[in-house]
Amino acid sequence: MSEQFSRRDFLKLAGLGAATTAILTGCGPASRYVKREPYMQMPEYNYNGQSTYYATTCRECAAGCGLIVRTMQGRAIKTEGNANHPLNLGKTCARGQATLHGLYNPDRVTDPIKAGSPTPMGWDTAIQVVADALKNNNPEEIAFLMGMTPDHLFDLVSDLADATGMNAPIRFGALGMFESRVTLSKAAENLFGVAGLPFFDVGGAQVVFSFGANFLETWLSPVSYTRGFAGLREGVTKQRGKLVQFEARMSATGGKADEWIPLRPGTEALVVLAIGRLAAELKGGSMPRAFSGVDVLDAASRSGVKLETLEHLATMFANSTGALAIPGGAALGQSNGLAVAEAVLALNALVDNFGRPGGLYLSALAPNETDDHRPASAKEMQEFVQKMTDGKFKVLFVHGVNPFFELPNSLGFRSASKNVPLLISFSTFPDETAREANYIFPDHHGLESWGYQRVATGADQPVLSGAQPVVSPFYNTRATADVLIAAAQLAGGKFSQALPFKDEVEFLQGKAASLMNEANGSFSAPDILTFMAYFQQHGGWWKTSEGRGIPDAAGVLNRNLSGDAAEFAGEGEFFFVPFVSPTLAEAGANKPWLQELPDPTTTVMWNTWLEMNPKTARDLHIENDDVVRVVSAAGAVELPVYLYPAIRPDTVAMPFGQGHTAYGRYAEGRGINPNDLLGQHFNEAGDLAFAGMKVSIEKTGRKQHLSRLESMIGVYGEGMGEEH
Amino acid sequence: MIKRTFDWLIQPLGLIAVGIAFLALFSLAAYGIYETQQTPEQPIQFPHRTHVAFGIQCLYCHPGAARGPAAGIPSQSTCWGCHEQIAKTQTSLLLKPLKDAVESGTPIEWVPVAIVPDFVQFNHRAHVAAGQNCENCHGDMTKVTIAENPQVMNMGWCLTCHVESAGDDHEKLIKLADCGTCHY
Numbered sequence: 069m070s071e072q073f074s075r076r077d078f079l080k081l082a083g084l085g086a087a088t089t090a091i092l093t094g095c096g097p098a099s100r101y102v103k104r105e106p107y108m109q110m111p112e113y114n115y116n117g118q119s120t121y122y123a124t125t126c127r128e129c130a131a132g133c134g135l136i137v138r139t140m141q142g143r144a145i146k147t148e149g150n151a152n153h154p155l156n157l158g159k160t161c162a163r164g165q166a167t168l169h170g171l172y173n174p175d176r177v178t179d180p181i182k183a184g185s186p187t188p189m190g191w192d193t194a195i196q197v198v199a200d201a202l203k204n205n206n207p208e209e210i211a212f213l214m215g216m217t218p219d220h221l222f223d224l225v226s227d228l229a230d231a232t233g234m235n236a237p238i239r240f241g242a243l244g245m246f247e248s249r250v251t252l253s254k255a256a257e258n259l260f261g262v263a264g265l266p267f268f269d270v271g272g273a274q275v276v277f278s279f280g281a282n283f284l285e286t287w288l289s290p291v292s293y294t295r296g297f298a299g300l301r302e303g304v305t306k307q308r309g310k311l312v313q314f315e316a317r318m319s320a321t322g323g324k325a326d327e328w329i330p331l332r333p334g335t336e337a338l339v340v341l342a343i344g345r346l347a348a349e350l351k352g353g354s355m356p357r358a359f360s361g362v363d364v365l366d367a368a369s370r371s372g373v374k375l376e377t378l379e380h381l382a383t384m385f386a387n388s389t390g391a392l393a394i395p396g397g398a399a400l401g402q403s404n405g406l407a408v409a410e411a412v413l414a415l416n417a418l419v420d421n422f423g424r425p426g427g428l429y430l431s432a433l434a435p436n437e438t439d440d441h442r443p444a445s446a447k448e449m450q451e452f453v454q455k456m457t458d459g460k461f462k463v464l465f466v467h468g469v470n471p472f473f474e475l476p477n478s479l480g481f482r483s484a485s486k487n488v489p490l491l492i493s494f495s496t497f498p499d500e501t502a503r504e505a506n507y508i509f510p511d512h513h514g515l516e517s518w519g520y521q522r523v524a525t526g527a528d529q530p531v532l533s534g535a536q537p538v539v540s541p542f543y544n545t546r547a548t549a550d551v552l553i554a555a556a557q558l559a560g561g562k563f564s565q566a567l568p569f570k571d572e573v574e575f576l577q578g579k580a581a582s583l584m585n586e587a588n589g590s591f592s593a594p595d596i597l598t599f600m601a602y603f604q605q606h607g608g609w610w611k612t613s614e615g616r617g618i619p620d621a622a623g624v625l626n627r628n629l630s631g632d633a634a635e636f637a638g639e640g641e642f643f644f645v646p647f648v649s650p651t652l653a654e655a656g657a658n659k660p661w662l663q664e665l666p667d668p669t670t671t672v673m674w675n676t677w678l679e680m681n682p683k684t685a686r687d688l689h690i691e692n693d694d695v696v697r698v699v700s701a702a703g704a705v706e707l708p709v710y711l712y713p714a715i716r717p718d719t720v721a722m723p724f725g726q727g728h729t730a731y732g733r734y735a736e737g738r739g740i741n742p743n744d745l746l747g748q749h750f751n752e753a754g755d756l757a758f759a760g761m762k763v764s765i766e767k768t769g770r771k772q773h774l775s776r777l778e779s780m781i782g783v784y785g786e787g788m789g790e791e792h
Numbered sequence: 793m794i795k796r797t798f799d800w801l802i803q804p805l806g807l808i809a810v811g812i813a814f815l816a817l818f819s820l821a822a823y824g825i826y827e828t829q830q831t832p833e834q835p836i837q838f839p840h841r842t843h844v845a846f847g848i849q850c851l852y853c854h855p856g857a858a859r860g861p862a863a864g865i866p867s868q869s870t871c872w873g874c875h876e877q878i879a880k881t882q883t884s885l886l887l888k889p890l891k892d893a894v895e896s897g898t899p900i901e902w903v904p905v906a907i908v909p910d911f912v913q914f915n916h917r918a919h920v921a922a923g924q925n926c927e928n929c930h931g932d933m934t935k936v937t938i939a940e941n942p943q944v945m946n947m948g949w950c951l952t953c954h955v956e957s958a959g960d961d962h963e964k965l966i967k968l969a970d971c972g973t974c975h976y
Contacts, residue, residue, distance in 0.1 A: 119860070
C-alpha cells in the first residue's frame with residue numbers, strides 16, 4: 069500500500085458518518101420534542117387547547133397602534149394588528165410583530181436591583197427607596213425623564229408633579245429627534261396658531277411632494293401613512309397618484325416614489341420657495357408674499373436641481389386637483405429647519421388644500437386631552453442636562469427612554485448623570501442608562517401591563533388606545549405606576565393625597581370614567597366596570613365622528629419666508645445624513661427578528677454601514693466593505709462602507725439603531741451609533757440639526773464584510789470582470 | 793487525490809474497510825433512528841391505562857380535542873380536582889411530583905408525544921366531528937402508561953386514512969386529498 073490513508077481522509081469519512089447520523093436522527097420526533105407548561109389554574113374564560121385573543125396597544129414606538137395578541141395556554145404566540153383600531157386597521161409594522169421578542173427576551177431585568185449588589189432586593193425595599201426619594205428631597209430636586217409615548221404613566225406623573233410641586237415630567241425620544249417633531253409643531257404654531265402635529269392626508273391626494281419625510285418607514289405613524297400611500301396609488305382616488313421625494317439620500321419612501329430629487333442638503337427651503345413661486349406664476353393672480361423673494365435661477369444653481377426640473381415639478385403641483393406637500397425628517401434637521409417646515413406648509417396654502425380630502429389637517433386630540441403635549445426638543449434636553457450638571461436634581465427617575473444611547477454624546481448626559489446622587493431606572497431591559505443607574509426597578513413588558521395611550525397623529529378620530537396584560541408577568545417585575553402609587557402612599561402627606569389609588573387599574577378607571585358620558589363614543593356602558601370591560605375588549609375607546617381640525621389659512625401666504633441656506637458644522641467635505649433604521653430604531657436592536665430583517669434598501673443585517681456613492685468611492689479608492697473612519701466636529705467612528713448609487717456624491721449616510729454598549733446579548737457591541745458624530749447644533753425650533761454636520765472620510769486599510777441578503781455580484785459591475 | 797483514494801479502496805483491504813465503514817454508519821444510523829422513536833421522558837410517569845380503567849373519558853382531560861386545533865394538556869387544577877380527594881396522593885412516591893408541583897405552585901413541564909411539524913395544520917375538532925375515535929390515531933390507552941405513538945405520523949399515513957374515509961364519494965375525496973386541506 070503505497071498511499072497512506074491520510075488523517076484528512078479519515079476526518080472526511082468520519083464527518084460523513086456523523087452527518088448521515090445527524091440527518092437521519094434529525095428526521096425523528098426527538099428533534100421536535102418541546103416542553104409545554106400548562107396552566108396551574110385555568111382561567112375560567114379559557115378552553116384547554118384553544119387560543120385566547122386579547123386586544124392591546126403596541127408599545128414599540130409612540131404611534132399607538134392597536135394589537136390583537138394570540139395566546140395559547142398562557143403564552144403569547146403571535147401579534148397582529150387590531151382590525152377595528154382606527155389608527156392601523158389591522159396592520160402592524162415589523163417592530164409590532166417582533167414585540168414578542170421583547171417579552172421572551174432572555175436578558176430582561178428579572179428583579180429589582182441595587183447597583184453593585186449581587187443579590188436582588190425585594191419590592192418592599194424598592195418601594196421604600198422610591199418613597200424616601202420623594203419624601204427626603206425638595207420637590208424641585210426631583211425630575212422625571214420619560215419616553216415619547218403620551219400614556220397613562222405620563223398622566224400619573226404629571227398629576228403627582230402638579231400636586232406636589234415636583235418638576236413636570238419631561239419626555240424625549242430619539243425617534244422624535246430624528247423626525248424633527250418639535251420643528252413641525254412649532255411651524256404649525258407659527259402659521260396656524262396651533263402647536264400640534266399636522267396630519268397629511270396622503271390617501272386622498274393626487275400629487276404628494278415629500279421633503280425629507282420618510283413616512284413609509286419611520287415617520288410619525290408609519291403604519292397609518294403606509295395605508296395612506298396605498299390610497300394614493302389608486303386605493304382612494306381611483307387614479308394612480310404621484311409621489312415626489314426630495315432628499316439627498318434615497319430612503320425606501322424615495323425608492324417607492326415616482327421621482328426622486330436629490331437636492332443639496334440645506335437648500336430645501338430654497339427649492340420649496342422656488343417651486344412655490346413657479347406654481348404661483350402658473351396659477352396666475354398676484355404673487356404671494358411668501359414666494360415673492362426667491363430667485364428661481366439662483367435656487368436651481370444652489371440646490372443642484374435643474375431649472376427644467378423645478379418647472380416640471382411646479383407644473384405638476386399647480387395643475388393637480390389634489391396636491392400635498394409634507395415636511396419632515398432630515399429636511400427639518402438643518403439649522404434652517406423651521407424655515408423649511410414653514411415654507412412647505414405654505415406650499416399647501418398655495419393650493420388651498422387645508423381641511424380637504426388629500427390635504428392638510430390638524431391632528432385630532434385624543435379623548436381626555438386638552439392640548440398637544442409634545443416631547444422635548446434636543447435644546448430642552450440640553451437645558452435639562454445643564455440642570456443635572458449644576459446639581460439641581462437630587463433624584464432622577466427614567467422610564468421608557470434610554471438617554472445614554474438616544475441622546476448625542478456631545479450633549480453630555482452621561483457625565484452630567486454623575487452629578488445626580490440618585491438615578492433610578494424603571495427599564496425592562498438592561499440598557500445603557502439602566503446599567504449606570506443606582507437602582508433598576510423593572511417595569512413589566514408592554515404585553516404584561518395595563519394602560520392606555522393617546523394617539524397623537526395618524527387617525528381621523530380621537531383615539532385612546534387601551535392596553536391590558538395578555539400574559540401574566542414572567543418575572544418579579546412590577547408596574548411603575550403601581551410602584552409610584554405605593555411609594556406615594558408610604559411617603560404620605562401631599563404625595564398620598566396626589567395618588568389616592570389602590571393600584572394602577574383604579575387609576576386607569578378614574579381616568580376613563582369621564583369618557584362614559586361622552587357622545588359619539590365607539591361604545592357606551594352604564595357603569596365603570598362594564599365600560600372598562602368593553603375598553604379592554606375593543607382595545608380602547610374612540611369617537612366615531614371625525615376629529616381632525618382644519619388649519620386657519622389666513623395670512624399664511626402673506627408672511628416673509630426665508631430661503632437662506634443652512635449652516636453646517638464641521639470642516640469635512642461630505643454632508644452627513646443619519647437616518648432611523650425602520651426596523652431597529654431606538655429600541656429594536658435587542659430583538660433577533662429585527663436584527664435579522666434586512667434593511668429595505670441595502671439588505672444589510674446585524675450591522676451598521678456607511679452609504680457612499682460609488683463615484684465618490686472610486687475617487688477615494690474605497691471598495692465595498694472597506695472600513696473607513698468618519699470624522700466630524702463632535703467625534704469619530706469607524707465602520708464599513710456600502711456603495712449606494714442612490715445617494716448624492718457629496719453626501720454620506722448612516723442608519724441609527726445599532727451601536728449599543730449594553731441592552732442585552734443581541735444588541736451589545738454591534739455596529740455604530742451615528743449619535744457619536746452629532747454636535748450641539750440646533751435649529752430655531754430647538755430640534756437638533758442632526759443633518760447639519762459635515763464629515764470627512766479616512767481610509768483605515770481594514771475590511772469588514774457586511775452580512776447582506778442580496779449578492780453583490782452583477783451589482784455595479786462587481787464580479788463581472790474589467791470590461792463592466 | 794480522489795483517484796489515489798479510489799485505487800486504495802478497490803484493493804481487498806480497502807474493500808474490507810469500506811464494508812466496515814458501511815456497517816458502522818448503518819448501525820449508527822439505525823441506532824439514531826431507534827433512539828428517536830422512543831417515548832420521551834416525562835416528569836411524572838403518568839399511567840393512562842389506570843385513568844382509562846376508572847372510566848375517565850379522554851375529553852375530560854383533553855377537552856380541546858372536541859373544540860379546536862389542539863387537544864391541550866390538562867392544567868394542574870384538573871389533576872388536583874380528583875387527586876386532592878384521594879388519600880394515596882399524599883403518600884405515593886409516584887404522585888410526589890404532582891403534590892410538590894401543586895403545593896409549590898410550579899408548573900409541570902410535560903412533553904407532548906404526538907406532534908406534527910409546523911407546516912402541517914392539524915385540527916382535532918374536524919376529526920372528532922367526523923366520528924374518529926381518539927384510539928384510531930393515538931392507540932389503545934388502556935394498554936399504556938406514558939402515552940406512546942403507535943405509528944409514525946407522516947403524510948402517507950394521514951393521506952391513506954383520508955382516502956379510505958372518502959370511499960366512493962368523489963367530491964369528498966377531492967376535498968380530503970387536497971394539499972391545502974393540511975398545508976395552508
